[in-house]
Structure formats: structure tokens, C-alpha cells
Amino acid sequence: MKIIRNAFFALVGALSAMTITAVSVPLNLALAETKVDNKERESVDCAPVGNWVVPGGGKITESEVISKAAKRPVVLLGEMHDNAEHHRWQLQTLAALHAARPEMVIGFEMFPRRVQKALDQWVAGDLTEAQFLAAADWGTVWSTDANLYLPLFHFARMNRIPMVALNIDTRLRRTVASKGFAGVAEKEREGVTQPAAPSAAYLGYLLPIYGEHDRSGKKRGDTQPDDPDFLRFVEGQQLWDRAMAQAIHSALERPGRPLVVGIMGSGHIKHGYGVPHQLKDLGVGDVGTLLPWNSGTVCGQIATGIADAVFGIASLSPATPELSSRPRLGIRFEMAQDGGARVLQVEKGSIAETAGIRDADIIVEAAGVPVKRTEDIVETVKRQPPGTWLPLTLKRGSDTSEIIAKFPAVRK
Secondary structure, three states: OHHHHHHHHHHOOOOEOOOOOOOOOOOOHHHOOOOOOOOOOOOOOOOOEOOEEOOOOOEEOHHHHHHHHHOOOEEEEOOOOOOHHHHHHHHHHHHHHHHHOOOEEEEEEEEEHHHHHHHHHHHOOOOOHHHHHHHOOHHHHOOOOHHHOHHHHHHHHHOOOOEEEEEOOHHHHHHHHHHOHHHOOHHHOOOOOOOOOOOHHHHHHHHHHHHHOOOOOOOOOOOOOOOHHHHHHHHHHHHHHHHHHHHHHHHOOOOOOOEEEEEOOHHHOHHHOOHHHHHHHOOOOOEEEEEEEEOOOOHHHOOOOOOOEEEEEOOOOOOOHHHHOOOOOOEEEEEOOOOOEEEEEEOOOOHHHHHOOOOOOEEEEEOOEEOOOHHHHHHHHHOOOOOOEEEEEEEEOOEEEEEEEEOOOOOO
């Protein structure tokens, strides 16, 4: 915590998820948006659908965006994990970059390093889809619908583009959360080195985001920059950024000096605060950053420096029939060490959010059945008919409560 606290007193803040009794939930920053003046007109479309825009500038052609990006050693493509349109944009952008720079490696936030062998076997054509997802432990480590990502995986396999696991194992995040980075033996750190200290701007960016997702029961806006939980949250986020930056840095050393493209949540990319900041500390300063931008988002959020360019995406594009017909609770989770499903992320506007589920809650029972495996949650939700209620037993801190997740009826 020394580096973090020094940064806080020198700059005004710090990052999060280390030391005793820490919350081990790295929030998905892709879901968080910076607050803007309510007077701003939301109807103004600053990034029209199908157009590239330079933040703080104006429209730019796709050929210019791709030409500039392909000359860099690293390009990061952001996403909101559950947005199908974002993944379609990523596929389109990957194809354009690959045409300009065939020597390529694709790194994915979705995979921890321990499953790298599965990625290699998939690209080599040795595994079926089902075998690949099982070998990569997808249901446990990510749990977002794999159909959203499979086109990207197939693109890599079709073109024999190496796929690299960028993330770290959940167990390491939990250990760091309870002991601090310095309290974890070097041999247990998965090779992750001490993260570079955060900038004051990053701390200012994270504080309102953390306040929106505060799991301590405080009212929104009550979180202070020196709040111990916030400091742990910050340090944990940096751990994640550092791990991905190191994996990207290693990929650059492959024969042929390939273009390394990183697929990750937009929050790890925006303003260069997260992974780009850690890459710079590792000696990689020339990093391209491209983001999908939901049409209709207020203009004030497309601030100069948020990315090199953003691409306008239809914000309410209909999902495919296969995906839209599936019941979704709207959470990402991991299995807790002592049993139950620990909630990592609650999607905005989801059934889970409406029911009152929060980040860090532990679902111990679903429909009266103890949750002992990932499948206990996944299969229960899949079986839930439209228009019915699903009783859930939650553990929040030392309290246990019953809530009802209400699945809406099918709209005709």
C-alpha cells in the first residue's frame, strides 16, 4: 500500500483491492460512465452510427483510423462485455487491422493465464467449441454468454492468429485482496510485478465509479478518497491492469514483432489510465486505443484523450433471436471459496439490479437449492420460464436475506 498511499497524499487519491479484509471484487469499469452536466442535450449524436470520430476533433475515415493503428505495436479495443454490437465492431476492426498487418496476436481479458494451453489448441484446430470452452473454464472464469465472443475466437482460429490469455486467476485477486501485493509470495504472483503508481486523474476518475458501486452500505457520494475500501479497490484494479499489460508486453517479443491487439473492457482503456499507463511503465508508449460508442450517449463523455477514435454503435440494436430468447439474470459471478456464487458485476437495467442484487453479494441458494457449482446458477436461470419469479438467498456481509428475481413475460 506504500506506493498507493504516497500517490494519494501527493496527488489526491489511490487505487483498490489489497490488505486485510478487503473486498475482492474488481468492478467492470466498462459499465461505468462519467457523470455529465444535466443541461447537456442527450439528443445530440456526436458519434453517428457507422462513423469514426476523433474525440475533441471530428469525423475521420476508417482507412485513416486503421492505417494509423496498424503502425503501432499495440492496439486496444474496448467493449461492454454483454453488448453484442460491441463485439461485432471488434470483429470488423480486427479484420481491417489484420488486412493491414497480417502478423498479429490477439490478447483477451476473458482468459486467465492458466488456460493458455486451451487457447493454443483452439487456434491449432484441435478442439471443438464445446471442448474449447470447457478447457478454458469459460463458465467459471467469465460466465458471459460465449456466443457473444465465439465469432472473435473463430476469426483467430480461421486465420491461425495466436490468442493470448491476458488475465490472472481469481484466486490471486482474492489473495492480494486479503494480504496486499507485498504480502503475496513472489512465486504466487503469476509473474505480475508491482504496478506503476496511478495518476491523480485516474484516481479522480475511479472515485465516483466506486461510489456508484459501493458495497459497504454507504449512500452514493459518501465515499472519500482516503476510504480504505476505495484504496483497496484501486490497488486491485491496478493489479488487473498490470497483469494484462505484462502479457501484452511479452507478446510483443514474439518472432516477427506482431501487432498485438487487446480485447478488454473499455474501462481498462479510457483516457490511457489503466492498461496503457502500465504499458508505458513497461516501456511501451505507442499504444492505439479504439472504443465503440453507443449512439445517443451525451457528447460531454467523448472528451479529448478518452481514446484515439470512437466508432458509433446503435445503442438499441436488437439481439439475435437465440440470445434474446434466453432468460438472463444479468450478473457476472465466480464461485466463492466457502460456497455460493460471489457476484462480480450487476448489469445496469437487469433483472438482478431490479431485484436488489449488489456487487459482492453471495448467492447461496437459488430456488431453494444450495449453490455449489457454476452450473447451479446457470442451469437454474436457463430453466426459468418468462413471467415467473425466482427466489434467491443472499449473503451480504454477515447478513442473510431472501429476494425475488422477477422474470418479465415474453413481449409479443
